[in-house]
Amino acid sequence: MRTTGLTDGAIAGAVGSAALNVVSYLDMALRGRPASSTPEQVAGRLADIAHVDLGSPEKASNRRSGLGPVLGYGIGVAAGVGFALLARGRRQSLAWATPLLGGSVMTMSDGSMTVLRITDPRTWRRADWISDIVPHLAYGLAAAATWNRLRPPAKRRRR
Numbered sequence: 001m002r003t004t005g006l007t008d009g010a011i012a013g014a015v016g017s018a019a020l021n022v023v024s025y026l027d028m029a030l031r032g033r034p035a036s037s038t039p040e041q042v043a044g045r046l047a048d049i050a051h052v053d054l055g056s057p058e059k060a061s062n063r064r065s066g067l068g069p070v071l072g073y074g075i076g077v078a079a080g081v082g083f084a085l086l087a088r089g090r091r092q093s094l095a096w097a098t099p100l101l102g103g104s105v106m107t108m109s110d111g112s113m114t115v116l117r118i119t120d121p122r123t124w125r126r127a128d129w130i131s132d133i134v135p136h137l138a139y140g141l142a143a144a145a146t147w148n149r150l151r152p153p154a155k156r157r158r159r
Contacts (some may be wrong), residue, residue: 005089006081008150013080016101016143023138027131036116038069045116046071072109079105080143088091091148094141102140106132
């Protein structure tokens with residue numbers, strides 16, 4: 001696959017990540033719920049594992065606040081690139097690509113938080129699952145639609 005396809009996958013992943021964030025922020029606004037602290041906790045845990053000193057307590061808190069969302073975008077962009085490899089440069093059905101992309105990003109983010117012992121999905125309530133699934137489906141739809149928009153249409157065969 002040419003580099004263009006991987007770049008298009010990265011773009012699709014970034015657009016999907018933006019959609020995920022918009023849906024999450026709308027959920028926060030509509031329900032009056034606080035922002036999740038798990039991205040910051042992931043950033044802190046990874047810094048601890050890598051033996052990276054994030055500085056004074058105040059600076060460390062600010063750095064975790066900044067790094068958490070950046071890690072989320074990294075997962076989203078990486079999933080877009082992975083999808084580009086899987087799709088082999090061709091447009092894909094939204095019915096297939098949306099849950100694949102959304103589920104992949106959800107598995108990567110929730111899986112890493114579970115491995116790092118920041119959360120345990122087995123203890124989540126129905127509302128927790130819905131708050132997690134809906135934004136990830138928004139990611140999948142936005143990423144898949146962007147991928148398809150960036151790919152050239154299939155060539156028609158002459159009869």
